Structures are given as structure tokens and as C-alpha cells.
Amino acid sequence: IDDLKAISQLCKEEGIWFHVDGCIGALMSIAPENKHLVDGIEDADSLALDPHKWLHVPFEAGCALIKDASLHRDAFAVHPEYLEEKPRGIAAAEYLQDYNLQTSRGFRALKVWLTLKEHGVAKFGRLIDQNIAQAHYLTEMVKNDSELELAAPTTVNIVCFSYKPAELADDALEALNIEIMIRLQESGTAAVSDTTVKGRHCLRAALCNHRTRRSDLELLLREIKSVGSAILGKG
Ligand SMILES: Cc1ncc(COP(=O)(O)O)c(C=O)c1O
Numbered sequence: 001i002d003d004l005k006a007i008s009q010l011c012k013e014e015g016i017w018f019h020v021d022g023c024i025g026a027l028m029s030i031a032p033e034n035k036h037l038v039d040g041i042e043d044a045d046s047l048a049l050d051p052h053k054w055l056h057v058p059f060e061a062g063c064a065l066i067k068d069a070s071l072h073r074d075a076f077a078v079h080p081e082y083l084e085e086k087p088r089g090i091a092a093a094e095y096l097q098d099y100n101l102q103t104s105r106g107f108r109a110l111k112v113w114l115t116l117k118e119h120g121v122a123k124f125g126r127l128i129d130q131n132i133a134q135a136h137y138l139t140e141m142v143k144n145d146s147e148l149e150l151a152a153p154t155t156v157n158i159v160c161f162s163y164k165p166a167e168l169a170d171d172a173l174e175a176l177n178i179e180i181m182i183r184l185q186e187s188g189t190a191a192v193s194d195t196t197v198k199g200r201h202c203l204r205a206a207l208c209n210h211r212t213r214r215s216d217l218e219l220l221l222r223e224i225k226s227v228g229s230a231i232l233g234k235g
Helices: 004-014 026-028 071-078 111-118 121-143 170-187 216-231
Strands: 017-021 046-051 063-066 148-150 158-163 193-199 200-206
Touching: 017 193, 026 046, 026 121, 063 071, 111 121, 121 148, 121 158, 121 216, 148 216, 158 170, 158 216, 170 193, 170 200, 170 216
Parallel strands: 017 046
Antiparallel strands: 046 063, 148 158, 158 200, 193 200
16 A cells, blocks of 8 residues: 555645545545554545445445545536526536536435445444455465465455465466466356566455455365366376
8 A cells, every 4th residue: 555644745745636546445444453554545635435345335336535625616617508507496506517527427326325324334344354354364374375475465455376386487377377267267266366466477366245254265275276286287
């Protein structure tokens, strides 16, 4: 995670707008055990966050928050003849399109509001902490397994690692891990993706499901090793 306090300070010194892309991470600010990871987010001039991610709102509900409402309005407001404000009547109310590019838009906020009303903020905070604790649990299992290699330290809910049962050339290791990933996806066992960290390919497990249990993570590693050894002709 970027050092938000340092970036905020730099933006203040240089007079730069401070935007935080918190599509995944912003909601950590409601998670009691991990909110310190996003200290400084409160200084943002604008913030993007995705309720369809860690708030489990049905797709899709992207959200942008801007601290200064008049700067926000001034950036978007346009009033051609057919959208002129009037002192009374329907056109006297505030125009929502003054705050974005869309004129007609669905009532996406309803599902976000209902989700929060039904479950409360505290429950989502606990679930975020749970996913992060699970990511650390998965990380420890990876570290303690000689056939697996951690690709980066785990800070939040994402664990990057590879199946590496023996010394293999980078290309062969990448091909092996991609094949494992695809077989896990095709069998419906796990929806692991992949990425490149410091120039090296690895698998990427992002834990954001409130139904995930530690036993699922144990199964994930068992399956990775079993599929991997089958591909290598050892299984
Ligand atoms: C950091 C970050 N920014 C932006 C996005 C874009 O997300 P969406 O199009 O779902 O709002 C993502 C999606 O994963 C993300 O992780």
C-alpha cells in the first residue's frame, strides 16, 4: 500500500490534488485491526472505492467521493437551454448530473444503502479483517511448504506465490504455474489468477469472499501441489 500520509504531505507542499484509488483498499478504513494500513486516506481530496468489492454489493457499484462539494460541482456542471434551472418547480431542485458526466442514471446507491442498513458497517469491517487474517494464514502455510515459494510479503488480502517443487528454468516454472491455475479454474476448484512480481511470474490468491474458510485455503494448496505433480508426471 502506498504511504498515504507521505503522499498527502507532498501534495500539500506542492499544491497537488490528492486522489486515492481505494477501489479495493479504501474499505479497510472500517476494519478495526487493519485500518491503520490506510492512515492518511482521510486527507484525500477525492477517493474511488468499490462497494461491489469488499462491501459485497451486487455488481456494479463504483463510487467516487469528493471532499469539496463546490469544486466537485464546478468541474461538471453545464446548463444548456433544455436543462436550465428555474426558481421553482421540478427544475428548482439540485441537478444530480452537475456532479458527473451522466445525465440519466440508475439508482445504484439504493443497493449500497440497503446493504449497509441490513448488515451494518461493523460486520463488513470484521469480514475484511477476517480475509486479511486468512491471507496471513495462507502465507504461513506457503512459507512452511518446501514445494511452494512466496513471491512477495503479504500486507492485505492478496497472496502471491508459486508452485516450485524443484529448480526449474523461469519459463518452465511459469508454464507449469499457468497450467495449474487454468486447471483449477476449469475444475471449479479455485479462481486463482496470476501476475508478475519484480519480473517473476506467480499465482495470485485474492481473498475477498465472506464464505472463505481456512479449510478452503488448505484445500487450495493441496490441489495446487497435486495438480502440479500430476503435470510433472509424478502424480
Ligand atoms: C486499485 C483498483 N483500481 C481500480 C479498479 C477498477 O475497478 P472497477 O472497474 O471494478 O471499479 C480496480 C479493480 O480491481 C482496482 O483494484
